Amino acid sequence: MISKIATRTFASSAASAYKVSVLGAGGGIGQPLSLLLKLNHKVTDLSLYDLKGAPGVAADVSHIPTNSTVKGYEPEGLPEALKGSDVVVIPAGVPRKPGMTRDDLFNTNASIVRDLAKAIADHSPKAAILVISNPVNSTVPIVAEVLKSKGVYDPAKLFGVTTLDVLRASRFISEVAGTNPVNEKVTVVGGHSGVTIVPLLSQSNHKDLDTETRDALIHRIQFGGDEVVKAKNGAGSATLSMAQAGARFAGSVLDGLAGETDVVEPSFVDSPLFKDEGVDFFSSKVTLGPSGVKTVHPLGNLSGHEEELVKTAKDTLIKNIQKGVDFVKQNP
Structure with missing residues (x-):
């Protein structure tokens, strides 16, 4: 059963035709993400890129009977993969291993994201860019700095995908409350790593949880990725749930580009x-429109506890963001 949330994402719109490029399409996130994007009827041109394996993924998903063409590209084809893209999704990079934080991935993934950002600036500078590669708190500023250096930065079209935190919050709160997760809406703000992830439970259907339950739930939402890394015994991180999160957010961006209203x-x-x-960067609700971010929403009324969590998140984010900015300065 597709949730109500996902229904809008995959709604058909005959007038909408978009090219979406997935950079890192051969990986653990990239393959299921490519499959889900093939099912989105707004995607009429699906362009899959990776260092190796993307043509195979493209051939595989191309057999699915939706109205889109699919092509796979390896390194020499990156310019063609990006040319004319409306949306570029970046799941490229190495996954987490047991004991690793998202920040531990920084050195490897920072270089990958920087180089892909350069290619986007050169070949699809007007595309909406959706960054999945961790650590998002630092990789999004890396993309911004590269685009600024090439004179093509549009802040309304750069996104760090934090949707997995939203999906987890809905799921985990439903397990605590014994409800259907489809009906649970939890806004998650801040960033996309550990203590920067702040679920606003006071604005959910369950604002009166006892302190112990509330704290355990917040911790699980913040560190839910660790459950998956541990359960996979070092063989990977959250790929399938992240692919669904990426597809949902990409679908929302496409809905915004198509002029649909109230896409938040x-x-x-x-x-x-x-x-x-x-x-400089912060996650909160945004209304999406034809030019990307239309409105950045304020956080609304917070509990005293949430005020403290947001303060901690901001202190950590300043360092994470600076790390990305410094990386581009030192490694242009």
Whole structure:
């Protein structure tokens, strides 16, 4: 059964035709993400890129009877993979192993994301860019710095995909409350790593959880990825749930581009909310439109506990964001 949330994502719109490029399509996230994007009727041109394996993934998903063409590209084809793209999704990079934090991935994934950002700037500078590669708190600023250096930065079209935190929050709160997760809406703000992930439970259907239950639930949402890394015994991280999160967010961006109204999702964006405190990027609800981010929503009323969590998140985000900025300065 497809959830109500996903129904809008896959709604058919005959007038909408978009090219979507997936950079890292051969990986654990990239393959199921490519499958889910093939099912989205707004995607009429699906372009799959990876260092190896993308043509095989493309041949495989191309047999699915939806109205889109699929092509796979390896390194020499990257310019063609990106040319004319409306949306570029970046799941490329190495996955987490047991004991690794998202920040531990930084050195490897930072270089990968920087180089892909350069290619996007050169070949599809007007595309909406959706960054999945971890650590998102640092990789999104890397993309921004590269685009700025090439004179093509549009803050309304750069997104860090934090949707997996939203999916987990809905699922985990439903397990605590004994409800259907489809009916649980939880806004998650801040960033996409550990203590920067702040679920606003006071704005959910379950604002009166006892302190012990609330704290355990918040911790599980913040560190839910660790459950998957541990359960896979070092063979991978959250790939299938992340693919669904990426497909949902990409679908919402496409709905916004198509002019649909009231398309609202949390995302890690160039945000005005806490810029005066030195936090240049922050995840909150954004309304999506034909030009990308239309409106950045304020956080709304927070509990005293959530105020403290947001403060901690901001302190950590300042360091994470600076790490990305410094990487591009030192490794242009």
